[in-house]
Amino acid sequence: MSVSNLIESITAEGGTIILERAENWMQGRTLYGGASALIAYTAAIRAFPDLPPFRAGQVGFIAPVGEQFELRSQIIRQGRNVVQIRSEIICDDKIALTAFWLFGTSREANAVHPAPLPDPAPGRPEESVPVKTHTAPSFLKENYDVHYTAEKPVPGSPILRRWTRLKDPSGIDPVSELILMGDTLPPSAARIMQRRGPISSINWSFNLLDTEPRTRDGWWLAETACDHADQGYSSERLRLWNADGKQMLSGIQAVAIFG
The missing domain is CATH 3.10.129.10 (Hotdog Thioesterase)
Structure with a gap:
């Protein structure tokens, strides 16, 4: 579908x-x-x-x-x-x-503060390497291209960043596409779990930073980052940038950690 x-x-x-x-x-x-x-x-x-x-x-x-x-x-x-x-x-x-x-x-701006560029630099999606998704949930491996970013992961760091895009052109408006893409990656707390077990999103709150989001060749840089995890829950920060490093979405999510 x-x-x-x-x-x-x-x-x-x-x-x-x-x-x-x-x-x-x-x-x-x-x-x-x-x-x-x-x-x-x-x-x-x-x-x-x-x-x-x-x-x-x-x-x-x-x-x-x-x-x-x-x-x-x-x-x-x-x-x-x-x-x-x-x-x-x-x-x-x-x-x-x-x-x-x-x-x-929209109103005349009374405060201007551009969101920062992604740090460290993720490289270019056109030069990135695909992630093997054969063990991923069906929605991910069936509908998305997922590629590694250029930076090397820090061992034990609960931050996950990937280049993502839809395999087939969606035909929907850009705002709808961002809502579809914004919760693509798994919670980064999975990287610091002491035991294997299921993870479930409870909520997702986000702000759109550009009312007319655009990117290049469908690529978006997605990030999930665990700000705090304890007592069976994780507070996750979710962000999306376009292919040129302009942030388009800023969000936060509560996640239940089982196991």
Whole structure:
């Protein structure tokens, strides 16, 4: 199932959606988090198409999202400059995902502070080496090209950076593509786990730094970095840069660590 097939049946009215042949977007018994977030975002913008530019999202991964679900969206508040929308994915009559989307008009800048370039320098994606993904979740190996960055990993460092892009052109708008791509890499806490065990994302909050994101040849530099891990949870920092080193997305995520 392509990305466009994933969202083509979503209408302004929401309602029941049945995804046929969505196996390549599954992560165990649930849709990959970026795919389910994209579905919720698409439901919001199709229900309310006349919106300011997208600015930020808060996504709660509550329960597994299967191949059949119901979509609901509503405007929580509409002010002069900012619109906030809540969208939900309902599975088996229970909320499986809830999300808040923030849209805001542009104003004259009263503060300017560009995000830093990625450090250390990741090299060029065109010169990078593919990662072997045969043991990766199906959504990753079926839909993404994943390449190593140029810097050498620091042993024991809970930071993971990779060049990523969709194997096939998505045909979706750039903002939707970033939402799909933003949660691609596994949590970096996996690098410091003392015992093997499953890891599960609980939520994902992020800000879009450019309302018209662009990159070169589909490549994005993705990073997950563990800021703190203890008591079975990890606080992860998620960032995306384009192929020229301009940061496009800044986020944070709570992750449950089992085992």
